[in-house]
Amino acid sequence: MVNNKKYVYFFGNKIAEGNGDLKSLLGGKGAGLAEMTRIGLPVPGGFTITTEVCNLFFKNNNQYPDGLEEQVERNLRNLEKIVGKKLGDPEDPLLVSVRSGAPISMPGMMETILNLGLNDASVQGLAKKTQNERFAYDAYRRFILMYSSTAKNIAREKFDTIFEETKDAKTRARLGLPADKKVADTDLNTDELKEIVEKFKAVYKNELGEDFPQDPMKQLWGAIDAVFHSWMGEKAVKYREVEKISNIYGTAVNVVQMVFGNMGETSGTGVCFTRDPNTGENVFYGDYLVNAQGEDVVAGIRTPMKLDELHKKNAGLYDQLVNVRKKLEHHYRDMQDLEFTVEDNKLYMLQCRSGKRSPKASFVIAYDLVQEGLISKEEAVERIKPNDIEGIFYPVIDPSQKEQLKEFYIGHGIDAVPGAATGKVVFSAKRAEELAAQKEKVILVRKETSPEDVGGMHVAQGILTATGGKTSHAAVVARGWGKCCIVGCGVLEIDYDKKQFTIGKHTIKEGDEITLDGSHGYIYKTTLKLCIPELPQSYYEIMKWADEIRKINVKTNADSPEDAEAARKLGAKGIGLCRTEHMFFGSEERIMAIQEMIVADSVEERKNALAKLLPFQTEDFKGIFTSMNHYPVTIRLIDPPLHEFAPQTPEQQKKLADKLNIGVEKIAARVHQLKETNPMLGHRGCRLAVTYPEILEMQVRAIITAACECSKKGIEVHPEIMIPLIIDIKEFHLLESKVRTVADEILKQNNVSIAYKVGTMIEIPRAALLADEIAEYAEFFSFGTNDLTQMTLGMSRDDSGKFLPEYIDEKKAAIFHDDPFQSIDQKGVGALVKMAVQKGRTTRPDINLGVCGEHGGESVSVKFFASIGLNYVSCSPLRVPIARLAAAQYEIEKKKLRKS
C-alpha cells in the first residue's frame, strides 16, 4: 500500500512548498523559513518534516509513518541538486543542520545538531574545498559532540574533559601560556583538533559499543529521531506545562543547508529584533558575533556587538539587514525576532518569528503599528496579552529611597527585562520552587539559565545571571513573562557549593534578601520599597479602544475607600464586591466589639456589642460611597464563620475576658464551641443572619445610614445589598424582607429616597439550580465562583495543594488543563453559572448578573462570562485592566467568528 500523505515540505531557490500560514503543520521555524523563501529573502535551502509525523511517531509506539523515509530521501536529493553538493561527498560535501521547530516558540527547548554530513572522508573534502583544514576539523569535532550528546545522550562532560585536557596539556604547552591564563578555543590548532576528533570518536565507541556513524543517512535519521524524542523530554514537557501549551501536534524537524558564520572575520552570526523588545521603541535592536557559529549568541557565551557597532564596522551588511527588517515587518505586520548567519559577507536568514517583548513594548509596538497604518485598532487590542497588562504594572524601585540606593548598591549587569523585584536569594530552580511553595519571594541567581530551570524561573520574582546578553535564554524566557531579569553580570561570582555569591567585597548567602532593578540592571543587597511605574501613553490609548469595543462592564472588589480609589483609576465602574468583614479587623476597638458580640449570651448582649460596631461600619460605608460617587456599590453582608473573629490565643481570650469582666473559661468554651469540622460548609454567610438576625440589622442600618448621609451631601449613591451563601428562595425572602424593613425605616426617618437593591451571591450549587425561584425576589445575582468552584468540585482550595498539582500536571494525571481556581472550570462550574443565568433571566428578564470571584480578573474566564451574557465582572483593582481588555478581545473574537 502506498502512502500518499505529504510529510515533507521543501524550500529553496526562492520557491517553497509551505508558507507562513502552515505554522501548526511546519512549526514556527519551518513556516518562517518557507515564508521568507517565498518573499524572496536569502534563506538556505532545506526541507521540513511536519509536526504530524511527530504526533504519529508517539502514537504508533515510536514508529514513523510509511512513506516518510522515501519523502526525506527525495527532498534531500532535491536539496543536493539546488546546492550542487552531495551529503557525505568526500570531495565537496553538503552539510546540513537539523533543528526542531514547534508551532509555538519554545526557546532552547528542542535540540539542534549542526554540521551533519561530516565523516572521516568528507571532513577532508570540506578542508580542501574551504582551504581551511582547521575550520573543517573544528566543525567535525562540534558535530561529533552535538550528535553524541543530544542524539545519543552521552554525557557532555566526557567530551568537555577531553577538550579541556587537550587545551591544557597540548595547546598551553605549545603556546607557553602560564597556568593562570586561560586557553581560548580558538587557540587550538588543526593537529590538536584532529586528536580531539579521534578521542571523541573513541568516547562514542566506548559508550555505545559501535563506531561513530560514518554513513550520513544514518547520521540524519539519528538526528531526526533525537529531535522528535526531545518533544517528550522532561524539560520540554515542563515548559509546556508552565506555559500552558497543549493541544498541539508536536514539533517539526527542519533539515537545512549549513552556512558558516565561523569562517573568519567576514563571517558571523546574529540575533535581532526589528524593534526594541524592552521599550517597544521603533529602533533596530540586536547582537552580532563575528566568526561564530550557530547558537553562540543565544547561549550568551561571548559578549556580542550591538547592531549600531555593526553599522559602523560593516555598513554593507547592516544595510542588507535593514532591508530585510523592513520587508519582514511589512510582511508580517509585527515586530520580528530574526536569526541570521553571514558567510563571507553574504547574509542568510535562518529564522524569523514574532518577537517576544516586554509588557510595555507590547503596548508601544501595537500602538505604533496602528499609527503606521499596518494594523487596525482591533488588532492592536487583540495583540495585548493578559501577562502584558500584569507586567506593565510591575513595580519599580520607589524613587524616594535615594540614600538606600547609594548605600545598598553592589553592582550591575545587563538590563534584560525591566521592572524591579525583591526576594531571598536562591541558587537552584528546585530551591526556588520549594520556597515559593511556602509563599516566600525568591530571586533566582544562576551563572546562566537553561531549560531545566524554567520551573524555578517561573516562580521567582526576578532572575539574575552572570553571563549572557539580552537575547540569552534567561532574558528571552523572563521577558515573555514580564519578569524582572538582569543578565551578563560579569562581576558576579557564584559558589554553588557554599550557596553564596560575591560581587566585589560583598558576599550574599542563600536566603539573604536582595533587590533587582531590571530596568537599569542594578543590584541592591537589601529589600527596597517598590512602586508602580508611570504607564506609557499607548497603554491609555489602547485601553480606551478596548473600552469602546467591550460590552460587559468591569467593576472591582474593594473593601476600603483606598482600594476603591485605586480601582477607579484602573478603570473600574463600580464595586461588585465590598466585603464588610475585613472592616471588623480595622482597629482594636472593632475587633473587641465583634468578639464581644460572638461571646454574647443573649440577643440583648449581642445587640449591645453590635451597637458599638455600628458607627464604625457607617463611617466605612460613607468612605466607600464617596469614593464610588455615581457608581453602584455592592455590599456583601458578613460572610465568614464567627470563629474567624474569635480570640484564639489564651492571651487574646484573657484580654477579652477582662474587658467583659467574665471568666476566661467561658470565652474559651465559646471559642471551642465555634470550631467546625468543615468551616467552608459551616455556619457562615446568610446562615449567620438566619440565626443572628441582629447582625444583619446592624449592617443594613450602617449601609443605609451612610447612604442617606452621603446622599444629603450630594453624592450619588447606588447601594446594592448582597446576601451571601443563599440556597433557597425562602431563606432569601426571609432575609430580604428583614433588609427591606430596616432599610425602609431608615430612609423614612431620614426622609431620603434611595433606590437600593437587594440581591444574592450564587455560590452554592443549589442556588444555581434554583436560580429561577431565587430571582423572584433577588434583584441581582453575583456569582461567587471561588466558593462555587469549591462546592461544585468538592474541592477545598486550602487543601487542594496535596493533589491538584498532579491533576494539572500534563505528565501525571492531566485531568484539568488549568487550575480551576485560577481559570473557571467551564464545563462544570461554568455550566452551572450558565444554567443560573438562563433561569434567573427567565424569571426576571432585567436581573443584573455579575461575577465577583477571582475568575472575574482572569482573561479566559472573563471571555467565558461575556459569552454567557453576564452584565459585569468584578475583580481586584490590579486585574481591572486585564478584565477590560479580555472583554474587548471577546467581542473582537466573536465578530471574527461571525464573519468566518
Added chain:
Amino acid sequence: MVNNKKYVYFFGNKIAEGNGDLKSLLGGKGAGLAEMTRIGLPVPGGFTITTEVCNLFFKNNNQYPDGLEEQVERNLRNLEKIVGKKLGDPEDPLLVSVRSGAPISMPGMMETILNLGLNDASVQGLAKKTQNERFAYDAYRRFILMYSSTAKNIAREKFDTIFEETKDAKTRARLGLPADKKVADTDLNTDELKEIVEKFKAVYKNELGEDFPQDPMKQLWGAIDAVFHSWMGEKAVKYREVEKISNIYGTAVNVVQMVFGNMGETSGTGVCFTRDPNTGENVFYGDYLVNAQGEDVVAGIRTPMKLDELHKKNAGLYDQLVNVRKKLEHHYRDMQDLEFTVEDNKLYMLQCRSGKRSPKASFVIAYDLVQEGLISKEEAVERIKPNDIEGIFYPVIDPSQKEQLKEFYIGHGIDAVPGAATGKVVFSAKRAEELAAQKEKVILVRKETSPEDVGGMHVAQGILTATGGKTSHAAVVARGWGKCCIVGCGVLEIDYDKKQFTIGKHTIKEGDEITLDGSHGYIYKTTLKLCIPELPQSYYEIMKWADEIRKINVKTNADSPEDAEAARKLGAKGIGLCRTEHMFFGSEERIMAIQEMIVADSVEERKNALAKLLPFQTEDFKGIFTSMNHYPVTIRLIDPPLHEFAPQTPEQQKKLADKLNIGVEKIAARVHQLKETNPMLGHRGCRLAVTYPEILEMQVRAIITAACECSKKGIEVHPEIMIPLIIDIKEFHLLESKVRTVADEILKQNNVSIAYKVGTMIEIPRAALLADEIAEYAEFFSFGTNDLTQMTLGMSRDDSGKFLPEYIDEKKAAIFHDDPFQSIDQKGVGALVKMAVQKGRTTRPDINLGVCGEHGGESVSVKFFASIGLNYVSCSPLRVPIARLAAAQYEIEKKKLRKS
C-alpha cells in the same frame, strides 16, 4: 356583602351535613362524628366549625370571617331544636362540650371545655331536672375551672388550692377523717361544692377584673376562641414539628350536646380499640370508667376496668358496644379508636378514628383485614408506615440473661408499648432533650406525661410513668412512634426535687441506667443486653406482597460478612456499598499496616506496607462474596482522607515510631501535615488513588483475588468496583484503566473468567453535571447522596447542628420541610440526581443506577428515587425492609394516580 361560604356543618338526628371524607375541612373528630351519625350510630347532636375558619382567623389577624357568627347561631338553634333544650335555659339547659379536632390526630394537644352553658341560673335548672343538685354543682365547678384555665389562661393551681383547702378544711372535718387519710373528690357535698363555685368565680373576677360570664353565648365564643388559639400554642406547634405535620389548615371546633358519664353507677365513659393495638389481635380492647366524665380515662387519673370486666358486669352495654365495633370496622375497613359515654345505660359515641397501633399490630391487622376480605393486598401494603417497620425490629431483652433478669428486677407497670429500652434516667423532657443532644440514651420517667413533654418523649429511648392506662397520653404518643413505654406503675414514687425515684427499697437517681421491658411492663435497674425479636408471620406475608409489587431493587450497605448475612435475611438482593476502609480498623495489625503506609516516604515503602494489608483485605472480600453468593457486590475503593487513619495521640505515634524504628517526631510531622481545613473537600476518595495509585492496585488485587478464589469454590461472584469522588471523565478513565489492568492480569493468572464491572459514585455536583461524559467509561453510577447533599447545599452535616434546626423549625426560619440529610432535598439534590440519570442513560442506555446514601432507606426518598427511574437503592440492613415497602408503595401510588 353577604358571605355565602359554609363555615359550619351540622350533625344530629341521624343526619349530617358533613361526612367522613371531609377530614381536612372538619378535622378527624368532626368528620368521624358526621360519619357515625350518617351510618346510624348513637351520636349526640352538634356542629363543627371548619378548619378553614382557623386558617382565616390567623391569616386575618385573629378576626373571624364574616358570616361565621350568624352560622354558629343558626346551628346552635338547630341543635336546641333537636335536643329540645336551650343553651342557658334556667329550667332545663342544654349543655355543650367544645372540642378541637384537627385533620390529623394530635392527642391531648387541643383544649376541651365541657358543661358549657351552665351559669348561676341554669345550674339550678340542671339540678332540678336531674334531681341531683350535687351533680349540677360539680358540673358547674368543673366548667368554671376548665373555662378559666384553658380559655382564659388563669393558673390552674389557684383553683386546685381552693379545692384542696375546702376538702381539707370542710370535708375532712365533716367526715372526721384523720390527717393521713386522703379526701376523695366524691366526698365533697353540695354545700361544699357551692362554696367552691363561689370561690372559683371570685378567683376569675380577681384575675380578669370582670365577672365570670353568665351569658352562654359569651361562654361559647370564649371557648371557640380558646380552641383556635391553642392551634398556635407552643405545645401544638412542637408536636407538629416532631411529627413533621405541616400544610394542614388548622383545627376544627366541635360543639356537641353534653352527655354525662358521671350520673352515677349506670353511667360511665370509655375509650376502646376495635382490635388490640399492641398485638393486633382481633379482640375488643379498651377501658371503661364508671361514673366518670370526659377525659378521665385518657388522663389516666383512676385505673379503669377492662372491657371483659364490663362484659361480665353489664352485658347489655357491652353488646351495644360490640355492635358498634362491628359496624365501624366494616364501614371504615380498619381498626378504630373509639370514645364513648354511657348516660344512664344509654350509649353515646363521641369519637371514632383510625386507631394508633404498635408496629407489630400494624402488620397483624393489615394482614388479617386482607384475610377477612375487607381490604386488598395493595391496601395492606399501603397501610404499613416506615415507623412500623422500624418499630417491628425494636429490640427486646436478650433472653439469655436469666440471672440478671432476677437480680435487677425492681418492679412493674402496665405494658403500654412493647419493645425494650435502656438508658439513663431523666425526670424532665428538657433534660431528656439536653442529654439526647449529647448522644446519650435516656429513659424519661414522669408521674404522667402531658403534651409539653412531647419533645423529650421523642428523644427518649423509653418512657415510664407512675399513673395512666394503656390509653393514657404517654401510651398513645409512644405507641405512635413504636417507642417502648410502661405506664401506671403505681409503686413508682418520684421526687422531682431530689431527681430520683423509688420502687420499694430501690432508689434510682438521675443518670442511673435502667432497662424497660415494654412488652411485659418490667423494670430493671441496670443496662441489659437487648436483641431483635421474632417477627410475626404477617410481616413476611406483607413484605412478600410488597416485593411482588415493587419494581426497584433493594440492596444493602454492608462492610462485613455478618452485616451482609443480616441484610440478606432482611431482603437485600446484593450489596450496593461495601466500604473497604472500615476493614482497616479490624485489628491492631491492620491499623499498624495502614499507618505504616501513611507515613511511608517512598512508593516502595508504601507498597511494602500495602502488601501487609493485602491478605487481610482478600480474606474480607472472600467472606463478603460468600455471604452474597449470586448477588452483585459493589465495593468502594478507599474513601476517607488518610488522616482518619493516622495515629493521633502521642502514645499511638510513639507505638508506630517504635514499630517502624523511626523518630516519633517524623510521625508527628506527617500526621500534622495530613491535617486539612475542610476534610470533606480535601484529599480523599479517588484523589488518593490519583496520588497513590498503589493503594488502588492493592485493593483491586484483593477484590479480584478473592473473587477468583470464591469462583473456584463454586460461589457465583459479581464484583463491581466503585471509584468514589469522581469529578471528571479523564480522572475516571485514568483510574478505571488502572483497575482493569490489575484485574485482568489477576484473572489471567488465575485462568478465571469473571464479568466484573467498574463504575463510580456520583457524589460531587460536577460529576452529576457531567454524567453523560462519565458514563462513557462508567458501567454503573451509585449516587452518594450524603456527600452530594453536603456539596450541593454547601452544608457540612457535622457542622449543621448550629443552624439547620432553625432552618427546619416551622416557627422560625421554616426554610426546609425536612432535614435534607434524612429525606432527600428533591428540589436541589434530587434535581441533580435526576439530571445525572438522564445524562447517564443518554450515553449508556443500560447503565445501572442506584443510590447508596442514607436516603436509600428513607421512605419518601425511596419513592422519589423510584420515580426518577433508578434501578436500585442500597441502605443499611435494618432499613432494607423500609426501602422494600416504600418501593412497593410508590408503585401503588403511581397506579392510583394513573387511574385518577
